Amino acid sequence: MRGLKAYLPGITNPLGRQAKIFRLTAVVTVTDEGGSSGRLRRDFRILPPGDIRNCMVALAEDERLLTQLFNYRFSSGHGLRGHSFGNLFLVALTHLTRDFAKAVRVSSEVLAIRGEIYPSTLSDVRLKAEQSDGRMIYGESRITKTPIPIQRLHIIPNRCRPLPETLAAIQHADLITVGPGSLYTSLIPNLLVQGIPQQIARSRALKVYICNLMTQPGESRGYSAADHVRALHEHAGRRLFDAVILNNCKVSTALMRRYAADGAAPVENDLAEVRALGVEPVLANVLLEDRVARHNPAQLAKLLLRLVESRGVKSRESKVES
Numbered sequence: 001m002r003g004l005k006a007y008l009p010g011i012t013n014p015l016g017r018q019a020k021i022f023r024l025t026a027v028v029t030v031t032d033e034g035g036s037s038g039r040l041r042r043d044f045r046i047l048p049p050g051d052i053r054n055c056m057v058a059l060a061e062d063e064r065l066l067t068q069l070f071n072y073r074f075s076s077g078h079g080l081r082g083h084s085f086g087n088l089f090l091v092a093l094t095h096l097t098r099d100f101a102k103a104v105r106v107s108s109e110v111l112a113i114r115g116e117i118y119p120s121t122l123s124d125v126r127l128k129a130e131q132s133d134g135r136m137i138y139g140e141s142r143i144t145k146t147p148i149p150i151q152r153l154h155i156i157p158n159r160c161r162p163l164p165e166t167l168a169a170i171q172h173a174d175l176i177t178v179g180p181g182s183l184y185t186s187l188i189p190n191l192l193v194q195g196i197p198q199q200i201a202r203s204r205a206l207k208v209y210i211c212n213l214m215t216q217p218g219e220s221r222g223y224s225a226a227d228h229v230r231a232l233h234e235h236a237g238r239r240l241f242d243a244v245i246l247n248n249c250k251v252s253t254a255l256m257r258r259y260a261a262d263g264a265a266p267v268e269n270d271l272a273e274v275r276a277l278g279v280e281p282v283l284a285n286v287l288l289e290d291r292v293a294r295h296n297p298a299q300l301a302k303l304l305l306r307l308v309e310s311r312g313v314k315s316r317e318s319k320v321e322s
Contacts, residue, residue, distance in 0.1 A: 003301030
């Protein structure tokens, strides 16, 4: 989202072409139960605001200021310690509007967010994971830490519904992207909301999965690129993606050691297996190294728009669902 927002009207187009985005929409999972979001969810019986807050920061026009403000965490104070300002802001607006989705919309307007942000559902949902040993574990925080491979993910209640605005954005999109993000706790939960995978499958948009750079202990230890795609398709109950973006730039030795200490490694690009799933692998240098390995937002956005252009999408208003 950080890279794609640069192509919205009023922003200088890095490509120097007419490859503009007229609508940018983010659909965000609401299953977080840890940290500040988890505490606010329990104390105020609202949907967890943390992932929504991160999207607001990414889509903010004045990103540096909002990053500092919304990500500011109180280090002291009874009941305040550990909470971020952005989470508290969303809680206050939810109580004022009595509607979480409206609170997100109003705060986006107040903060000049460049795009639209929708929770994947307004239902109070939790995650349940079936492990390879047959045991069930509950809650996002436990799922991210399990050393036992996950066989199947479930959402409770399983008949939760998406927002109509979410389905409409998917229906009218020219490009739908999923990822990067934690496979079982950030990406797959959206595909478990009834109506979302069906609408994606019906869409004529170009559908792209942006594969993680590194495996994630507790969720995808030892997973190859094909394993990621396979898990997404199996939980969606259908093939969704036309292409998957895979990084082909080597991670530095120093950073590799840091990840290896936590049991993580670069995702293997098993191209033949990916193609066997009916998905076209797209190899590119999208790595940005800092203290961690991240996707380069600018390079990723350029690549996505070039994929759309090469597919021949010529609609008057290009819309992107991310």
